[in-house]
Amino acid sequence: DAGITQSPRYKITETGRQVTLMCHQTWSHSYMFWYRQDLGHGLRLIYYSAAADITDKGEVPDGYVVSRSKTENFPLTLESATRSQTSVYFCASSEGLASGGIQYFGAGTRLSVL
Amino acid sequence: DQQVKQNSPSLSVQEGRISILNCDYTNSMFDYFLWYKKYPAEGPTFLISISSIKDKNEDGRFTVFLNKSAKHLSLHIVPSQPGDSAVYFCAASVEGGSEKLVFGKGTKLTVNP
Numbered sequence: 537d538a539g540i541t542q543s544p545r546y547k548i549t550e551t552g553r554q555v556t557l558m559c560h561q562t563w564s565h566s567y568m569f570w571y572r573q574d575l576g577h578g579l580r581l582i583y584y585s586a587a588a589d590i591t592d593k594g595e596v597p598d599g600y601v602v603s604r605s606k607t608e609n610f611p612l613t614l615e616s617a618t619r620s621q622t623s624v625y626f627c628a629s630s631e632g633l634a635s636g637g638i639q640y641f642g643a644g645t646r647l648s649v650l
Numbered sequence: 651d652q653q654v655k656q657n658s659p660s661l662s663v664q665e666g667r668i669s670i671l672n673c674d675y676t677n678s679m680f681d682y683f684l685w686y687k688k689y690p691a692e693g694p695t696f697l698i699s700i701s702s703i704k705d706k707n708e709d710g711r712f713t714v715f716l717n718k719s720a721k722h723l724s725l726h727i728v729p730s731q732p733g734d735s736a737v738y739f740c741a742a743s744v745e746g747g748s749e750k751l752v753f754g755k756g757t758k759l760t761v762n763p
Binding site: 567569571576577578579580581584586594626628630632633636637638639640641642643644 | 656682684686691692693694695696699739741743745749750751752753754755756
């Protein structure tokens with residue numbers, strides 16, 4: 537499927553478990569982003585990547601790890617999940633200025649940490 | 651410190667009337683602004699944008715106005731339709747600033763038939 541896809545759509549895990557959220561885009565966009573959406577906070581940037589093997593922290597990176605070995609994939613790992621990481625996670629991609637800076641979002645992953 | 655503020659968590663309007671969603675920002679380095687629309691259980695979708703060199707951008711029923719001196723922008727939807735009911739996010743970026751967007755908390759718009 538063309539576009540940006542996230543998997544799984546829903547995930548329930550337990551405190552202390554490792555969880556990986558997947559993000560795949562078919563546009564070959566250079567930039568990719570991970571956000572979390574929580575009530576009262578809007579969308580907050582966790583990590584972003586300007587290209588393969590280039591990643592950087594966003595506003596709320598603690599407890600998360602990312603990698604980008606291929607342009608099309610940008611997985612987000614919670615190394616030891618905590619209840620505070622219960623959230624809806626969105627992945628996005630962008631061509632950067634070439635597309636006017638517009639980011640295109642996946643459908644999201646709803647994560648519950650029990 | 652919240653750099654992009656949407657002070658109205660919700661807004662309710664009648665079908666056919668104008669919806670005005672507001673957004674304020676504090677960072678004078680922001681030079682590009684976007685509005686996103688989000689339906690439940692879906693990702694945000696791009697709606698309209700404006701560069702700081704303009705004060706207005708229009709796309710069909712949607713118009714965004716930018717007042718740089720007041721660090722304020724607004725999204726006007728005319729006429730409003732029930733399908734416009736969604737959460738609207740304002741976002742801002744700095745050109746050449748690693749393409750990051752800073753989002754507001756969102757305003758939930760309800761358009762009543």
